[in-house]
Amino acid sequence: MKEIAIVGYQQSDSRSDAGAVNEVEMIMPVLERTFAQVGINNAQDVDFVCSGSCDYMQGAAFAFVAGVDALGAVPPIKESHVEMDAAWALYESMLKIRMGHADSALIYGFGKSSPGELPIVLSQQLDPYYLAPLWVDTISLAAMQARMMLDQGLITERDMAEVVSRSRRNAMNNPHAQLSGDMSADDVLAQETYVSPLRKGDCCPVSDGASAVVIATVEKAKEWGVPYALISGISHAIETHNMGMRDITDSVSTRIAAERAGMKAGKVDVAQLYAPFSHQEIILTRALGLGDETSINPSGGVLAGNLMMASGLSNIGEVFNRIISGEAERGIAHATSGPCLQHNLVTVLEKAEKA
């Protein structure tokens, strides 16, 4: 089986409101930087392109097609799209390469969340018979999840505040972060509750932005002559849409995905976890069995800037950055979709052997 590597990653700034720019205008600068990093001209120079976005965020059917205008798609290219985080677009691209249909792929994700009321927009991803008609928003569902954990003694509000504090401090080293600063757990606890028991700091911000990654076979990466990191495993698993049938204080699907992706085969130096709410980072850390040897969300994670449909892909890129800089030898990137961590994807990245 051909080994697959990441060769490029770029992200836009995470902004609370990208203002007048439309999606294609948001994507183009990120793609331009990604092409430059790999040393290619445009999407004509890769074998496959796959994007991740969600039409509900723009409120327009087939809005994702606008993204294709950023690619240089004449003569026609092989292109696909997932109505999900672009981490799943990377998964699709991996399959394409594994099947021998491509040697390289460009993956991009974008989300302009600011035009709508994001927590309400996301309520439409709930089951359409029982929950979506109640308009249960994502923050309320996460608040119930946190409440269950607090009441069962699984976490304390201080544990949650410490997650927020570390995110803001780590984000000080992330030039694309939206929220960063030297904030202590006490500072977080001093905030009033927003949707009890959550404080504003426990919730990810609403963000606009895009990110892109290029993957290729190792042979192709060597031909391009750019630094690369290996993708040694990738897997995803999903839980039922019926909230009452899930143990939402745990993340069984994350554990299964990590197991199948081969996470346990070595040391995990860095883990980028997609936790839109502080208590969810604790759920994920425990589900994965990560300990002190692992640096968790060194970029600040999505509490510092949540690019819907792109941050899962960015997590993969952030681990890639740390491996090629020599900061880490092996790491995992996690992406999530659905309410209260319903659907989870885990990617394992490793340092390439000396060529």
Place this chain on the structure above:
Amino acid sequence: MSEEEQEMITKVEAPVYLKYNFTAGSAPTRFLAQIKKGVLAGQRCPKCLAVYIPTRGSCGRCGVPTVEEVELSDKATVQSFTIVSIPIPNNPIEPPFIIANVVPDGANVSFIHLMSECVNEEVHIGQRVQAVWKPEDEWGYSMDNIRYFKPLDEPDVPIELIGKLTVTGEEG
């Protein structure tokens, strides 16, 4: 109540209302600002030199931003058309009417608009047309500033030249 007595549920009503603050984008914003002044402004691709209208911000062929603005003529050529014979819900226009793809002189792509002051059966590809504008005090940020396109008494444009005329209507 036994299972047989239960009424079969075949329908659940769950209306969806979502509010959005829509923004057109920076390139469409520039296009709309010009049309408010009665100007059809296209944008040229720096790579393939194609002129787009209305502009979305990029050249879809090359994947690069279109920056240079080009003022176009309100004379155009019919690239394709259809005669609409059935009423369309919420559309105030009485059928039969004509919807046409017209390419303004100086542009390389068409946009959709209405045609009027014409004999429907005589409309044809390559026909020359010109915009009929609303009175200036009614102009807004909208393509509606043009009421419709009407036929011009000019020779037809050969099919291979449609979308290739310069802004003065000559062969590009």
